[in-house]
Amino acid sequence: MPIHSSCCKKSHDLAKYLASKPADILKECPAYTAFGRCPQGVKCRAGSCHTLPDGKQLVNEELASKDIVTQTNFLSNDIRKALRAKKYDFSRSDEQRKLLDAKKNNYGGDDSGLNEMSAENKRFDPETRPVKKKPIDFIGKTYLAPLTTVGNMPFRRICKEYGVDITCSEMAMAGNILKGTNGEWALLRRHVSEDIFGVQICGNNFEQLVNTSELINNECNVDFIDLNVGCPIDSVYEKGCGSGMFKTPNKMYGIINAMNNVTDFPMTVKYRTGISIKQPIAIKVTQKLDEMGIQLGIVHGRSRQQRYSKLADWDYIKQVKESSKHMQIFGNGDVFSWEDYWEKMEETKVDGIMIGRGALIKPWIFEEIKERKVWDITSNERLELLKKFCNYGLEHWGSDDIGVNHTRRYLLEWQSFLCRYVPVGLLEVLPAKMNQRPPAYYGRNELETLMASTNVADWIKISEMMLGPTPDDFVFIPKHKSNSYEG
Structure with missing residues (x-):
């Protein structure tokens, strides 16, 4: 009808x-x-x-008429239908499952011996050893961390313009990718400016993670897949995802090995020092990943238990680097200035450093690192940066009321970090440190003072400079407790 x-x-x-x-x-x-x-x-x-x-x-x-394409990694209707009808060809993943089951049978049906090394070559068995891949030149490059919610494409475009080398998608749940969920697939989008780009996935079982890896390998334009073994959030950890994978290490190793075998590009793993601060296990994890042929490990210098409290343990990150024979190691945690960056590179001999919160507070940190100097950015320059973000947001999410609302909310989430920036010209001691709570201050003009406010109402005022007045019923509650230095 x-x-x-x-x-x-x-x-x-x-x-x-x-x-x-x-x-x-x-x-x-x-x-x-x-x-x-x-x-x-x-x-x-x-x-x-x-x-x-x-x-x-x-x-x-x-x-x-030029038919300009600026984004890739869209899910076609045919692939979505195949996924939902469970008719997608996961032949490489199926083969890995058969090999894993055969190994389990050899060890009495459990996972305890899945990762025993051969005494002859101290490598995984030949039939499960990954195919030779074209390596990526990660060494010495700056890396913007995968950031949930705030690590969206418009923000990554801003960081690319300030010189970051490597970008990665927000964390995407493997199970939702396999279901063809639009929202999850949107996280995998790549902008044309992202010349070294990976996607980060999270999950807790073999089929989810290995099938998703094969799917991304076949259908997406990416340079690497990163497995999240670091997320400390309770809802993720309790499901055995993120840092919860540490609870079943042999299962984790079997999954990572299979993921590496079904992809034609390098695989990386981001992980914490361990679950408990008293029982760091990252050195052992690094040695296992090294044996599998994983190209890059990114070590966050805190345990799951610590979340973001305490300083990152760069002495331990140094030990992790020293324990790796072949795998490249990046460190992560508390880098907030070019001095921090180069000091830690020299002291730990890591192959590179991933930056997260430091980039959210001042995305021009990548330019400072490359030029080895601080930038006393003005409030007007920062406002132009926000205007550019909004333009990128409206281009990405749409310029109708729905797109404006999305852009505003993502801008406000970012404001919860941006307000922590203290202008260099007002600091008594340089460089600023990540764990130092910024003092209340009056800026050098009204706009600079407004940008320092931790009041959501003031963040909304800033958003209205670019996106017009908010609707009468507009309410915003930030997802990230970024103003807490202990959360």
Whole structure:
């Protein structure tokens, strides 16, 4: 039975909609400027750029004809249907499962002997040894950490412009990727500016993680897959994901080995020092991963128990690096200045450093590292940075009301970190340290003072400078307790 407009509760009167539509919040539409047409049409909150009085849409034929592609890793309908019908070809993963089951049978049906080394070569058995892969030149490169929620594509684009070398997606749950969930697949998107790009996945069983690795290998444009063995969040840990994988190490090793075998590009693993501060196990984990042929391990210098309290243990990270014979090691934790970066590189001899919170507080840290100098960035320069983020957000999430709302909320999440930045010109001692609580201060102008506020209402005021007034019913509660130095 055909559906008529009389059955729909929404208005189909274009003239009435245009007459009642709120004023534009932007002078330029990011999508129209970049691609020559706006997919949001009359709903765009910068619609006057490309909408005529009768609602007809303008098209910049010169730009539109170029068919510019800036993002990859979209899930096709055919692949989604195959996944949901459980008809996708996971032949490489199935072969790894057979090899793993055969090993279990050889050791009495359990996992206890899955990772026994051959006395002759101290490597995994030949049939499970990974195929030779083209290595990535990770050594000496700066790396933006995978950051849940705040590590979105617009933010990564900002960091790329400040010189970061390696970027990675937000943590994506393997089970949801296999279901073809739109929201999870959106996390895997890669921007054309991301020249060394990986995706980070999280899960807790063989089929989830190995199948997902084969799927990404076949369907996505990535340079590496990173396995999250570090997330400390209770809901993740209790399911045996993230740092919860440490609870069953032999199972973890079997999964990682199989993941490495079903991909044609390198695999990396991000892990903490252990579960408990009193029982660090990262050295043993590193040695096992080294035996499997994993190219890169990223060690966060805290245990799961510590979360983000205490300083990262770079002395232990140094020991981890010294324990690795072939696998490259990156350190992670508390790097907040170019002095921190180069000091830790020299003292620990790690192959590189991953930066997370430091980049959220001041994304220009990558430029400071490469130039080996501090940047006393002005409040106006920081505001231009936020405007650019909003333009990237509207291009990514859409320039209609829904896209504006998404962009605003992600901007506000980021503001919960940005407010911690203390301008270099106001500091008595350099360099600033990650664990130092910033003092309340008056900036050198009103905007700088506003940007230092920890009040959500002030963050909303800043968002309104780029995205217009918030709706009357707008409420924002930050997900990250970034103002707590002990959480």
